[in-house]
Amino acid sequence: xxxxxxxxxxxxIKKTKTRLEEEGLFVKPIYRDGELSIIKTKIESQDILExxxxxxxxxxxxxxxxxxxxxxxxxxxxxLTFTKNYFRxxxxxEDMETLLDxxxxxxxxxxxxxxxxxxxxxxFQNEAFQMILVKNNVxxxxxxxxxxxxxxxxxxxxxxPILNQDVLRQPHNLVRLFSLDDSVRDExxxxxxxxxxxxxxWNPCFTMFSRGxxxxxxxxxxxxxxxxxxxxxxxxxxxxxxxxxxxKRGCRYFFGFDLNQWxxxxxxxxxxxxxxxxxxxCYVFQETNExxxxxxxxxxxxxxxxxxxxxxxxxxxxxPSSKQGWPVALNLISQHxxxxxxxxxxxxxxxxxxxxxxxxxxxxRSTVQTLQTLNALYQYxxxxxxxxxxxxxxxxxxCLDIDVSLSA
Numbered sequence: 001x002x003x004x005x006x007x008x009x010x011x012x013i014k015k016t017k018t019r020l021e022e023e024g025l026f027v028k029p030i031y032r033d034g035e036l037s038i039i040k041t042k043i044e045s046q047d048i049l050e051x052x053x054x055x056x057x058x059x060x061x062x063x064x065x066x067x068x069x070x071x072x073x074x075x076x077x078x079x080l081t082f083t084k085n086y087f088r089x090x091x092x093x094e095d096m097e098t099l100l101d102x103x104x105x106x107x108x109x110x111x112x113x114x115x116x117x118x119x120x121x122x123x124f125q126n127e128a129f130q131m132i133l134v135k136n137n138v139x140x141x142x143x144x145x146x147x148x149x150x151x152x153x154x155x156x157x158x159x160x161p162i163l164n165q166d167v168l169r170q171p172h173n174l175v176r177l178f179s180l181d182d183s184v185r186d187e188x189x190x191x192x193x194x195x196x197x198x199x200x201x202w203n204p205c206f207t208m209f210s211r212g213x214x215x216x217x218x219x220x221x222x223x224x225x226x227x228x229x230x231x232x233x234x235x236x237x238x239x240x241x242x243x244x245x246x247x248k249r250g251c252r253y254f255f256g257f258d259l260n261q262w263x264x265x266x267x268x269x270x271x272x273x274x275x276x277x278x279x280x281x282c283y284v285f286q287e288t289n290e291x292x293x294x295x296x297x298x299x300x301x302x303x304x305x306x307x308x309x310x311x312x313x314x315x316x317x318x319x320p321s322s323k324q325g326w327p328v329a330l331n332l333i334s335q336h337x338x339x340x341x342x343x344x345x346x347x348x349x350x351x352x353x354x355x356x357x358x359x360x361x362x363x364x365r366s367t368v369q370t371l372q373t374l375n376a377l378y379q380y381x382x383x384x385x386x387x388x389x390x391x392x393x394x395x396x397x398x399c400l401d402i403d404v405s406l407s408a
Contacts (some may be wrong), residue, residue: 003044004040004058004060005056006036007036007038016053020041022218023196023214024042027042027288037143045107048108048212051211051390052212052215054390060074076170077151079151084100091132095132102121102122104116104119104124108193112153112189113157115159116159118160125158134275135278144177146177156348157174159205160174166209176205182385186206190202197334202242202266207239207266208238212388219386220243220246220249224312229250229313230251230252231251231252231254232246232311233254233313233332235264235316235317235318235319235322236258240270241317242315242317243315244276247276255295257284260286289325293336301402309336310337310338311337312342312345312346319391326370330404333404343405344405345404346404347371347402352399353395355394355396367382368402371404378404380398385401
């Protein structure tokens, strides 16, 4: 069931509508509910809306579109609606109330999978939910089968948080609850999603995916016109989260590094799907980004007449912190960058940061100080801090843009 945004401050209407329109997620018209303004969206996941509009309130609404064949209201395709309809004639009101109190409400649909958020209460595995099924002799496999057909997917997975100490950023705690075809191995499941006109491809069992990064991907596409014709290094390229935005923007040479072989596999699949695999301008390596220095040195020697690169952007997109890559980025600039042809390099530093350190600018100041300690030959200017999405209460995933130039 899609969500609508409840706006109590008229000053928020225009920017909210504009943001939704940019993503193709706005549904006309905006209407009034008493003193409130209501903006409909095409989004069914509250997580996505919370990532886009963290201070707003949301609620579900019924679709009022009519089908070509009848005047019936279109049936919303969500777990809650399906569960109500499936058990409408077989459960008592009391059992139905208990069941619905534990139906998952936060989830994502990435064909071919239904991915349930981590929740003890709102879970098919909740003890109270399971007891109602047992009490009423419910065929669980049949319930799951019909649910998947209703949602037009093939697998149910339950998600748990990725461990911060996992440098490969793998979803070790992903559990397959049910499958329409048990013969399909986890290695064969590939999800595809299009954002900002760019496909992302990943295996959900071995690599993470965050829909909330869509905002930063679009910022790269819309903001940095000087990508075209210059060079980009992505020290944590993953499946191509931000990489494809740079490639679509027309960078000359792209170098990407990631430890996870499944991420690199997804990168190559996405590269082909987006038709960005033309020529030999994209170089991606499954290895630590510390190898970037020797890899680019070899590239210069064998393919670029030993000429320096025009490194205009270096992306450092690792959470909870990308600090490991900061000295690598500065060494890349020192050894391989041509200051005469490109007098500025922008570092895009991704971190999880407490809101206080954002509001008082201490995160930006401390980042600049750390960079100065690593290499005092350069001048560092923080030009922009983008709040991408909330990571935890009062903690934001941000991207801090730092311009690096030669000291005067």
